[in-house]
Amino acid sequence: MDPPVAVQEAPCVFCDIIARRSPAHVVYEDDHSIAFLDIFPFTRGHLLVVPKHHGARLTDLGAGERTALIHALHEVCRRVDRIATDYNVALNAGARAGQVVFHVHFHVIPRYGEVNPFQPRSRKPLDGAEAKRLVAELAVP
Ligand code: 5GP
Numbered sequence: 001m002d003p004p005v006a007v008q009e010a011p012c013v014f015c016d017i018i019a020r021r022s023p024a025h026v027v028y029e030d031d032h033s034i035a036f037l038d039i040f041p042f043t044r045g046h047l048l049v050v051p052k053h054h055g056a057r058l059t060d061l062g063a064g065e066r067t068a069l070i071h072a073l074h075e076v077c078r079r080v081d082r083i084a085t086d087y088n089v090a091l092n093a094g095a096r097a098g099q100v101v102f103h104v105h106f107h108v109i110p111r112y113g114e115v116n117p118f119q120p121r122s123r124k125p126l127d128g129a130e131a132k133r134l135v136a137e138l139a140v141p
């Protein structure tokens with residue numbers, strides 16, 4: 001049986017930032033989204049782009065909210081271009097994927113030449129049969 005997946009109980013640290021009950025270094029805000037500096041940055045300028053609607057996962061957001069979130073992500077990335085030519089955008093969904101704050105968010109992580117965690121040395125080429133199984137599962141809407 002799978003181990004239980006941690007679920008964030010209220011209160012939520014990101015909701016506290018959105019409501020200004022907790023401080024944050026905000027770099028972008030609109031009616032639906034906010035972006036602020038990560039408190040434990042991987043690199044200089046590590047940002048979090050967060051919808052104001054509380055939901056643990058991207059799939060918890062409505063169509064308008066996710067459109068607004070991508071708009072905010074795009075605007076933040078445009079600004080990150082000022083400090084770094086290279087960056088990663090990441091979303092951790094679920095505890096096994098490393099999610100610790102269960103209010104959905106994108107990480108924008110500028111890269112200056114340090115080891116990139118998205119390029120592990122243990123990668124193997126995609127297996128053809130496995131690829132067909134995955135396409136059969138994932139290509140349907
Ligand atoms: P996750 O692992 O859930 O994708 O990432 C959560 C991120 O939120 C972590 O990188 C962590 O450093 C950041 N974080 C957690 N609590 C706070 C906080 O109170 N303020 C800010 N600015 N970042 C936080």
Ligand code: ZN
Pocket residue numbers: 012013014015016053054055102103
């Ligand atoms: Zn929240």
